[in-house]
Amino acid sequence: MKFSAVSTIVLLGSALAAPAPVQKKGVTESIGLIINTLNNTVTTNLNQINGLVAGVKNNVDASLQVAAQVGADYAAIAAALTEAAAGITAATTTGVGGVAGQAIGLTNAQIMALTQSVKDAQALIQAINATVTLTATNLAPVALATIQNEINAVMAAAAPFVGPLTTFANAVVAARFGLGIVVTGLQGAVTGLAGILTNLLGGLL
Secondary structure, three states, X not given: OOOOOOXXXXXXXXXXXXXXXXXXXXXXXXXXXXXXXXXXXXXXHHHHHHHHHOOOOOOHHHHHXXXXXXXXXXXXXXXHHHHHHHHHHHHHHOOOOHHHHHHOOOOHHHHXXXXXXXXXXXXXXXXXXXXXXXXXXXXXXXXXXXXXHHHHHHHHHXXXXXXXXXXXXXXHHHHHHOOOOOOHHHHHHHHHHHHHHHXXXXXXX
């Protein structure tokens, strides 16, 4: 089935009081830790799925034999994305001024770290997209149907994961723009992530 991509990027530029520097440092560090943990977990699941489906080549018996484990891996990916989304939301909304307040006063090093986190998220969504495509191509339809709900859950969890990350990143871009500074690297990373998400949600399944 086709998925339509609905990706809204929120620009928050209100000039609210900045939280203490230690809080700001915690935001970018927390996001980085969450993305790294997610990447490690999901990469393990993706590698397992890829290994299982690579050799079945639409063979019905072989596809049915691997379907249960493939479905379990997709379920684990969906759960990890949901957990990461909750963590990023909490990290970016806690403190004085919420998201906009947290975005004010970040150092260049912190913005570089945030940019890398967005790029890492982009690479992860791209890897998920590739694995979903491989699964749809290689599993026999009868086996694919048995894990459709688990794949759908991954699709459903992708945008809520990307949302709070791009919202905060765009708030940082807006805060810097208000000071006359253009953060091209971060903005480019956000644009790239949104594009990869669109590709995933507009995929074959």
